[in-house]
Amino acid sequence: MYNFAFHRPTGLRQASNMLGKLEEAKILAGGQTLIPTMKLRLASPGNVVDLNAIADELSGIELKGRSIVIGAMTRHADVANSDVVKQHLPALAYLAGLVGDPAVRHRGTIGGSLANNDPNADYPAAALGLGATIHTTKGKYEADNFFKGLFETALGADEIITKVSFPLAKKAGYEKFRNQASRFALVGVFVSKRGSEIRVAVTGAGSNGVFRVASFEEALKKRFAPKSLEGLTIPATGMNSDIHGSAEYRAHLVGVMARRAVTRANEFAAGEGED
Amino acid sequence: MPKVSMTVNGNAVTADADARTLLVQYLREGLRLTGTHVGCDTSQCGACVVHVDGKAVKACTMFAWEAEGKTVLTIEGLAQNGKLHPMQEAFRENHGLQCGFCTPGMIMTAVDMVNRKGHDLDDPTIRHELEGNICRCTGYHNIVKSIAAGAKAMA
Amino acid sequence: MSATGIGAAVRRKEDFRFITGKGQYTDDISRPGQTYIHFVRSPHAHAKIKSIDGTETKTMPGVVAVLTGADLANDKIGNLICGWAITSKDGSPMKMSAHPAIANGKANHVGDAVAVVIAETLGQAKDAGEKVKVDYEVLPAVADPAKAQAAGAPQIHDVAPNNTIYQWHLGDQKAVEAAFKSANHVTKLDIINNRLVPNAIEPRAAIADYDAGNDALTLWNTSQNPHVARLVIAAFVGMAPEHKLRVIAPDVGGGFGSKIFIYPEEVVCLWAARKVGRPVKWVSDRSEAFVTDAHGRDHVTHAEMAFDHEGKITALRAKTIANLGAYMSTFSSSVPTYLYATLLSGQYSIPQIYCEVDAVYTNTVPVDAYRGAGRPEATFVVERLVEVGAREMGVDPADLRRRNFIKSFPHQTPVIMAYDAGDYNASLKKAMELADMKGFGKRKRDSARNGKLRGIGYSTYIEACGIAPSQAVGSLGAGVGLWESAEVRVNPTGSVEVLTGSHSHGQGHETTFAQLVSERLGIPIETISIVHGDTDKVQFGMGTYGSRSGAVGMTAIVKALDKVEAKAKKVAAFMLEAAEGDIEFKDGKFTVAGTDKAAAWGDVALNAYIAHKFTGAELEPGLKEGAFYDPTNFTFPAGCHICEVEIDPETGNTDVVAWTAVDDFGVVINPMIVEGQVHGGIAQGVGQALYEGTVYDKEGQLVTGSYMDYAMPRADYLPSFKVDTTETKCPSNPLGIKGCGEAGAIAAPAAVINAITDALGTEEIAMPASPATVWAALQKVQPRQAAE
Secondary structure (H helix, E strand, O other), rough: OOEEEEEEOHHHHHHHHHHHHHOOOEOOOOOHHHHHHHOOOOEEEEEEOOOHHHHHOOOOEEEEEEEEEOOOOEEEEHHOHHHHHHHHHHHHHHHOOOOOOOOHHHHOOOOOHHHHHOOOHHHHHHHHHOOOOOEEOOOOOEHHHHEEEOOOOOOOOOEEEEEEEEEOOOEEEEEEEEEEOOOOOEEEEEEEEEEOOEEEEEEOOEEOOOOOHHHHHHHHOOOHHHHHHHHOOOOOOOEEEEEOHHHHHHHHHHHHHHHHHHHHHHHHOOOOOOO | OEEEEEEOOOOOEEOOOOOOOHHHHHHHHHHOOOOOOOOOOOOOOOOOOOEEEEEEHHHHEEEEHHHHHHHHEHHHHHOOOOOOOHHHHHHHHHOOOOOOOHHHHHHHHHHHHHHHHHHOOHHHHHHHHHHHHHOOOOHHHHHHHHHHHHHHHHH | OOOOOOOOOOOOOOOHHHHHOOOOOOOHHOOOOOOEEEEEEEOHHHHHHHHHHHOHHHOOOOOOEEHHHHHHHOOOOOOOOEEEEOOOOOOOOOOOOOOOOOOOOEEOOOOOEEEEEEEEEEEEHHHHOOEEEEEEEEEEOOHHHHHHHOOOOOOOOOHHHHHHEEEEEEEHHHHHHHHHHOEEEEEEEEEEOOEEOOOOOOOOOOEEEEOOOOEEEEEOOOOOOOOHHHHHHHHOOOOOOOOHEEOOOOOOOOOOOOOOOOOOOHHHHHHHHHHHHHEEEEEOOOHHHHOOOOOOOOEEEOOOOOOOEOOOOEEEEEEEEEEEEEEOOOOOOHEEEEOOHHHHOOOEEEOEEEEEEEEEOOOOOOOEEEEEEEHHHHHHHHHHHHHHHHHHHHHOOHHHHHEOOOOOEEEOOOOOEOOOOOOHHHHHHHHHHHHHHOHHHHHHHHHHHHOOOOEEEEEEOOOOOOOOOOHHHHOOOEEEOEEEEEEEEEEOOOOOOEOOOOOOOOHHHHHHHHHHHHHHHHHOOOOOOOOOOEEOOOOOOOOOOOOOHHHHHHHHHHHHHHHHHHHHHHHHHHHHHOOOHEEEEEEEEEOHHHHHOEHHHHHHHHHHHOOOOOOOOOOOOOEEEEEEEEOOOEEEEEEEEEEEEEEOOOOEEEEEEEEEEEEEOOOOOOHHHHHHHHHHHHHHHHHHHHOOOOEEOOOEEEOOOOOOOOOOHHHOOOOOOOEEEEEEOOOOOOOOEEEEEEHHHHHHHHHHHHHHHHHOOOOOOOOOOOOOHOOOOOOOOOOOOOOO
C-alpha cells in the first residue's frame, strides 16, 4: 500500500475540519473495507482520519421512543449481540450477525458500512428496508435520499455519519443469499411492516446499488405473507450480471429471498427468533 | 519512523512502524512473533487472527498504530507457564492441523468463539463461526472436532 | 502393535511447534541485511514489450536495483524447463518454448514478470515498481483451450504452430473403433474438467543469500522437492554448480502439487542476490499467487463408452484438449498423458481403450500437477460415463459397476498399467452399507416434502501412486528417476536420525516415518528424528507428490534399516562373543540364540562407535547406512466414495449432506493421519465440483483473481465425513503401502456430479455446479421425482 499520514482527532468538529482541509483524506472507522482496498492499491488516500479516538462518543445503542438509535462507530458484533436490538428489532441484529465474519464484525462499524455503500453490503438493505434516518455532522438524511448508486452516497467530502436511527417495525426480516466466494450478498432482501408502510429493499442484485421493489411492497400491503409475493417477479433489466449469476438469476432470487424474508419477519414477530 | 507501543502477550513492547505498517507486520517483523501468518490480501483467510483487547481481529486488517496502547494476544502468548492452552492441546489430540499454516488463526478464532459462545458448541455453530478462516488441508472435519473438544476442556 | 508402531494413531510429533506458533516457514526467516524484491508483472495477457524504462524507478527511495529480462539474458541465466518429454503420434517431439524467468520481448500471460525492483523495504520496492515504465503493444490473446488451435487464433510461441505442444495418443485405435461398431449401447459425454487454483494457504516464498567468500548460494523456498529444484537450477538454469547451491525447504504450508515446480521467482531471487551482494526476499501476495502459481486441470474432453448387451464395457475412447498455459511448467507434459490416459480403465475390465490428447498453449498461467494430477480427470471421465451409461440403460449404477469390476489380479489394462491387487467389490459393499443406501428412498421423499431435491452419486475410483519405477517412467519420457533415498544415522547413545528425500508439508512424516523406525528398532519414538528438506543434510531425494512418500520414501527407510540391523548384529556378535549368524534382534534387544546373553540397542550403538570390541580389520566402526529404493511398480489405491446432496430448487444451492469414503490404501501406518488426508482430499474434490471455478475473460484477464471471486471450500460448505478402509496389501513394497494423499481429490468430483445429476434428472451440468449453474440447469428440465 502507499504510505500516508494518519490523524487521530479527539473531537468530531476537529475530524470534520481535517476532512475539509487535508488532501485526499479518507475516514477510517472499522477499516474492514478501507484497509483491504488500500492494500491492493485500489485506494490511495494521502491522509487517513481515524475516528477511533472518538469512538466512545460515536458508539452506543439506545431505544429512543419508537426508534433504535445506533452510534456510527458501533461495531457489527455489538449490534448483533445487543439485547435492545434483539428484543425490538431482531431482524437488524440478525443482519448484523451476517456481515463478514466474527473477526470482521469486531472491527467493522455501521457508519462505515453505510458510508461505503458497497452494492453487496447488508446494512444498506436494513437502512432502506426500515426507512432509517442517517444523522451526520451536517444534518440528516432519510435512507430513501441517502444511497446514490455504487459506492456513492449523499455525504459531502467533510461530512461524517454520527448515528443511525431505525424506526421500530411491527415486522421485519432479512434474508441473504451469499456469493460463495466473497460471502457478500449475491442477493439480500430486507422487508418490514410498520403500520401501513411496507418496505422491501434489495442489496446485491441491482447494478446501481440498493433499491426498493414497489410491486412487492404493494402486494404485501394486502397481506404480509410470503404467499402474497408468489408469482411476482422483477425484471432482469438493471440487475447485475457476472460470473456469480446472470441478471435473470438475480431477479429470480430477489423474489425467493423476499418471500423468505417475509417468513422470517413473521417468525421474528411471533417471537420465534432467529434460526 | 514513528514508534508504536502496546502490550503483546503480557509484555510492554515498542517498535518502529510507519503509517502503513499493518498490525500483522508489526508483530512479525517488528517483534519477530512469526506465529501469526498472512495467507491472503482480502481479509478472508483468517491466518492472521489475533486478539486485541480480548476480541478476535484480523491483524492484516488493522494498522499497527490502531493498536497503540492496546492489549494484544497472539498464538505465542496462549500457552501459560509452559503449559499448552486446552485449545492447543485439542488441536494436537484431534489432528486438527496438517501443514500448520492456518492453525494459529484457527486456534485464536476458536478461543474467541468459546469466549463468546460458551463451552458446548455443536457442529453447525462451529462451522458457521469459522466463516472467516480458510484451511486447505484438513477439510475442516478435524478442526471442528478439535474446537468442540477444546471448548469443553476450557470449561 | 505397539503404541507407537505401525498401525497406531500416534499424535503428531511436529504439532507442538505449529500449535505454539513456532513453525519456521520461509517467510518467518530473515537474513541480516536482506532486501526485498517486487516483481513488475504484465497486466496484459499477450503483449510485445517494446521498451522498459527504469530511470525514474532507480531514483525512488530505498531502491537497490532494477533488473529486466534483458539483464537476465546478458548474464546467461538459462530458461526454465519442462522435464518430461512427450512424443506426438507422428513421432515429433513436443514443442517446448523458451521460458525465461523474466519475460524478454513478449509477455504471454497476465502476471508474467517483466522487471524486478529490489529495495530496502517491501513497501519501497512496490512503490518503485509502479514507476517502471513498460511500453506494451497489446496483442490478441487466447485463453480458451478449445479455441487455441483454431485457424487465426493468436500465435503464442513460434516454436509451436497452432499453439499445439503435442498431439499424443495411447491405445489401439482400430480395435476401439471395431468395438464401438459392434456395441449394443454407446454413452457419450462432453466434459470440461475445470481449471483450479491450488491455493495452499502459505503463499510461495523465497530468500536467496550469496556467500561471496565461497561463491556459494543458499535458497530457502517453499518447495515440495528441494533437491529437484537444486538440480534444475544448477543443471538447466545454470545458476551455480550443484555443490555451490544449497536449497532448504523449511516448514512448508501445504503444496498440493503447486510447490513441486521450479518457478521464475526463486531463480530471480538467486540471481539478484549475487548481483546486489545482499540477501533477497520474496513473498507472494495472494493476488500474485493467483497469477503465478501453476494452476491445475483445465481439460476439454469428448468421451464415449461402449457396452455389450449384458452391460459389459467393451471399449472407451476419449479426445482431450489439455491447456498447459503460456509456458510448459516443470512436469506439465506428463499430467494429461501418462498420469491421465493410463487410468482410463478405472476399476473395470475394459478390453480396448484409445485416448488422444492435444496439449495447447494459451495466454494463461501455466498448468501443472495439482492434487491427483491427471487421475482426477481420468476418474471423472470414467465414473461419469459409467453412471450415465447405467441411467441410459436403466441399470442400477452399483450393479453396472459390479458387473464390470476387475476381479482377478494381476490385471493388465490396455493402457500400460498392471494392477497388482485390489478388491473393488469389498469397498463398494462397505460404502453402500455405511451410506445407508437402503434408506435413501425415504430420505429423498423427506427432502421432497420440504421442497428439496435429493440425489446420490458413486465414484469407484482408482489411482496409480507410489510414483514410480524409474526405468518405466524413463521409457515414457521422464527426465529424472523417481526412486527415493534414505539414510539412517544411529548416534552413539542409540538415538536415531533418519534423513529422507521425501518432504513433509502437512503429511506428518516426522511422525509416520518415526513410527516405522520405532517398530523396526524397538526404540521409543521420542528418540527418533526425521530430517528432510535441506540439500546440505540429505544427499539427494525426489520429494513428495503423487502419494509416493509412504510407498517409496518409507521403503527406502526400510532398506536402510535392513542394513543398519545387519551391521548392528555384527557389532553385537563381537560384544556377545557369538557367531554373527546366532544373533537375533527383537524389541530393541540383541540376543544369542539358545542362550541368555543379550545386549541392548543403546549398548550396541555405543560399541559401534567406541569400537573397543573389534579391530578395524574386523569391522568398520560406526552405525550409519543409506539406501536408494526404486519401486518395481506403481501402487494402486482404490475405493468407493458416495456423495449425497440436497438441492434447493428455488436457489439452485447444493448442500453436501453426507459423504462416505471407503478406501483401500493397503497397510495403514497411522489411521489418524490417513483419515486426515482423506478429509482434505474430499474437500478439494468437493471444491472442484461445487465451488472453485477459474474464469478467464476473452482478453485473457483472470476474472477470479482473489478470494472475492474464487470460492474456496469453507467449514460451513462441507459436512463431516464418514471414512473407513478396506485392505489388500500392496505386493510391490515390503510395507504393503499404497498411498492415500490424493484419493479424496480424485474420487470426489465425480461423486458430487453424479449425485447432482441424479437429483436434477439432467446430465448437463458444468463444474463448478454453483447455485447459478444448477438453477439455470433446472430451468430446462423436470427433476426426477422421488420414487414412491
